[in-house]
Amino acid sequence: MSTLVIAEHDNAHLKGSTLNTVTAAAQCGGDVHILVAGQNAGAVAEAAAKIVGVARVLVADGAQFADGLAENVAEQAIALAGNYSHILAPATAYGKNILPRVAARLDVAQISEITKVVSPDTFERPIYAGNAIATVQSADPVKVITVRTTGFDAAAQGGLAQGGSAQVENITPVGDAGKSSFVSREVAKSDRPELTAAKIIVSGGRGMGSGEAFKVLEPLADKLGAAMGASRAAVDAGFVPNDWQVGQTGKVVAPQLYIAVGISGAIQHLAGMKDSKTIVAINKDPEAPIFQVADYGLVGDLFSEVPAFVSEL
Structure with missing residues (x-):
């Protein structure tokens, strides 16, 4: 019984989500x-080979994989599926695009966004926006699984001394599936950490009032070296870009420190950040639901409290 992890990468760097997926695997x-x-x-292959616990890295090199087209990566995974009892990928946009295709072609039920491995055939996953945990058992010959990365610690990386010395093997790549073609990519540039990988996140909500008001949070994020996030309400109002959204329909994060400013704490937002190690909430409404999950709460006007907070750092 072996497990295959589909690495998320950009041809130059291995994404941190792969490390969490290896832990689950x-x-x-x-x-x-x-x-x-x-x-x-x-x-990417060299970085993967250094992950502690990985026995082998299979490299499929070809122009058809250059842009990570899901149809082509899925075909490669399907070609290898007979050798594995489990196929895993992170529950990111990348993994969610590939594995449903793999599951459909293998005629098995995908198990989505697991947060715990109970046994090789039994897993836990959140449902109802995280209000309940479902225990799912699968009798399928191949378990196709996406992994909620916040549920698992990142696997360690190191050289031979640290236990990371996987064999790298070049395999025959499948041909182009011919079902899609890459047109263009627009990548948001930022000097801040990537939201899903950041150890500290400063998020604003509808209480910010406008996109201009988000500038109040920038000095705090700068001092802490934090990523910037937002609630769906702030994104829907056009205050900030979509890729800032944290929540059930946005990005799921679990940083060491999450600072929620002007966020009431709707259940959909809490589903995306409640696993954060320490939660700090700043809101003028003492009855805001966010205070029920916060480790530290500050009731007050964010436009005076945030600058005061920054001055104390």
Whole structure:
């Protein structure tokens, strides 16, 4: 019994979500192998080989994988599926685009966004916006699983001394599926940490009042080296870009410190950040639901409290 992890990468860097997925894969039992499907992604393969607990890295190199088209990566995973009892990918936009195709082609039920491995065939996953946890058991010959990365610690990376010395093997890549083509990509540039990988996040909500008001949060984020986030209400109001959204329909995060400013704490937002190690809430409404999950709460006007907070740092 072996487990295959589909690596998320950009042909130059291995995404941190892969490390969390490897931890889940190791708990499924058996050897853990990583599939790196890309073009000239040697640096990614080297990084994958250094992950502690990984036995083998399979490299499928070809132009058809250069842009991470889900149809092509899925075909490569399907070609390898007969050798594995589990196929895992992170529950990111990347993994969610690939694994449903794999599950459909293998005629098995996908198990989505697991947060715990109970046994090789039994898993826990949140339902109803995280208000309940479902225990799911699968009798399928191949378990196709997306992993909520906030539910698992990142696997360690190191050299031979740290236990990371996986064998790297080049495999025959599948051909282009011919079902889609890459047109263009618009990448948001930011000097701040990536939201899903940040250790500290400062988020604003509808209470900010406007996009201009989000500038009040920038000095706080700058001092803490934090990523910037937002609630769906703030995104829907056009205050900030969509890729800032934290919540059930946005990004799920679990930083060391989450500072929620002007966020009431709707259940959909809490589903995306309640696993944060420490939660600080600033809101003028003492009855705001966010205070029920906050470790530290400050009731007051954010436009005076946030600058005062910054001055004390």
